[in-house]
Amino acid sequence: MAKAKYLRVVQTIVSRIKAGTYQAGDLLPNQQALANELGVSRLTVKKALDGLERKGIIYKQSGLGTFVSSDIPIRSKIxxxxxxxxxxxxxxxxxxxxxxxxxxxxxxxxxxxxxxxxxxxxxxxxxxxxxxxxxxxxxxxxxxxxxxxxxxxxxxxxxxxxxxxxxxxxxxxxxxxxxxxxxxxxxxxxxxxxxxxxxxxxxxxxxxxxxxxxxxxxxxxxxxxxxxxxxxxxxxxxxx
The missing domain is CATH 3.40.1410.10 (Chorismate lyase-like)
Structure with missing residues (x-):
């Protein structure tokens, strides 16, 4: 089964964070820029970012954009x-x-x-x-x-x-x-x-x-x- 487009966006962003391309505190490209780069719709990017925000991997600030979160030290595998x-x-x-x-x-x-x-x-x-x-x-x-x-x-x-x-x-x-x-x-x-x-x-x-x-x-x-x-x-x- 083909992976959903938003999951591919999630995987790309997470991979870039792990590789250090995006670091804690960095401002991510805006949704339209990511959509153009990854060949998906802006709504697909939004869905991916919303999911990453719920997991605490990124955070959004009104009027400023979307940023990479710092590691959460109390996070556990469960x-x-x-x-x-x-x-x-x-x-x-x-x-x-x-x-x-x-x-x-x-x-x-x-x-x-x-x-x-x-x-x-x-x-x-x-x-x-x-x-x-x-x-x-x-x-x-x-x-x-x-x-x-x-x-x-x-x-x-x-x-x-x-x-x-x-x-x-x-x-x-x-x-x-x-x-x-x-x-x-x-x-x-x-x-x-x-x-x-x-x-x-x-x-x-x-x-x-x-x-x-x-x-x-x-x-x-x-x-x-x-x-x-x-x-x-x-x-x-x-x-x-």
């Missing part, structure tokens, strides 16, 4: 941005991610799922539970509900790969905004069975609703990690 719309495969940029399907069924939503996804009781949803593994080590359990009418023809091949890629590339749907709640909770039977969590281990839970650009909710999900396997981070830039 950091995951809490404000991105990418799936695990794209987030970790790894080919060693696997999915084990624990549950995959279609049914009618209960009252809470109806409310979360703005559905009636007669509109079916997918009920999906997946264990995501990295290097064959369990990382996260994802429990996801999606309306069948918005995500048609979902199958096990897609579940073993990337649902988000299917939504974006095959169905041509775009995410608009999301509500996310992160909290600590106790381990349950699934955590103990699939994540090797101990009975008294705290878990990190991310609950979210994702809407499309047309305002329709497409996903309600709960993801759970063992406390020592993942951090959620947010990079904030003051805009004055």
């Amino acid at each position: 950091d995951s941005p809490a404000n991105v719309f990418t799936g695990l495969m794209e987030l970790m940029k790894a080919d060693n991610i696997k999915s084990k399907i624990i549950k995959f069924s279609v049914g009618f939503p209960n009252k809470q799922i109806q409310k979360n996804l703005n559905l009636t009781s007669s509109e079916p949803v997918y009920n999906i539970i997946r264990l995501r593994l990295v290097d064959d080590n369990p990382l996260v359990i994802e429990h996801t509900y999606m309306p069948v009418n918005l995500v048609p023809n979902l199958n096990t091949d897609i579940l073993h790969s990337s649902i988000y890629n299917y939504i974006h590339q095959k169905l041509k749907l775009k995410f608009g905004h999301a509500y996310r709640k992160i909290k600590a909770t106790k381990s349950d039977e699934y955590d103990q069975k699939y994540l090797a969590a101990k009975k008294d281990d705290p878990m990190l839970e991310l609950e979210q609703i994702v809407w499309l650009t047309n305002g329709k909710p497409i996903e309600y999900s709960i993801s759970r990690n063992r406390y020592d396997q993942r951090d959620y981070t947010i990079i904030e830039n003051a805009r004055f």
Whole structure:
């Protein structure tokens, strides 16, 4: 599968930062200049820069431009941005991610799922539970509900790969905004069975609703990690 254009822009900028072409504090070329140089649209460059900003690699100052950030010394290998719309495969940029399907069924939503996804009781949803593994080590359990009418023809091949890629590339749907709640909770039977969590281990839970650009909710999900396997981070830039 061809790499998305904005990912090639991301790779180019990151490579230049690592090589010292762009150093901490340097002002990057403006979006149009980068677009002309790399043979892409300015919107593609903007998408790439927005992603790099969320990761703290660059920062923007209103009226001045986009600059290279200094290294973040407290960053760790298990950091995951809490404000991105990418799936695990794209987030970790790894080919060693696997999915084990624990549950995959279609049914009618209960009252809470109806409310979360703005559905009636007669509109079916997918009920999906997946264990995501990295290097064959369990990382996260994802429990996801999606309306069948918005995500048609979902199958096990897609579940073993990337649902988000299917939504974006095959169905041509775009995410608009999301509500996310992160909290600590106790381990349950699934955590103990699939994540090797101990009975008294705290878990990190991310609950979210994702809407499309047309305002329709497409996903309600709960993801759970063992406390020592993942951090959620947010990079904030003051805009004055």
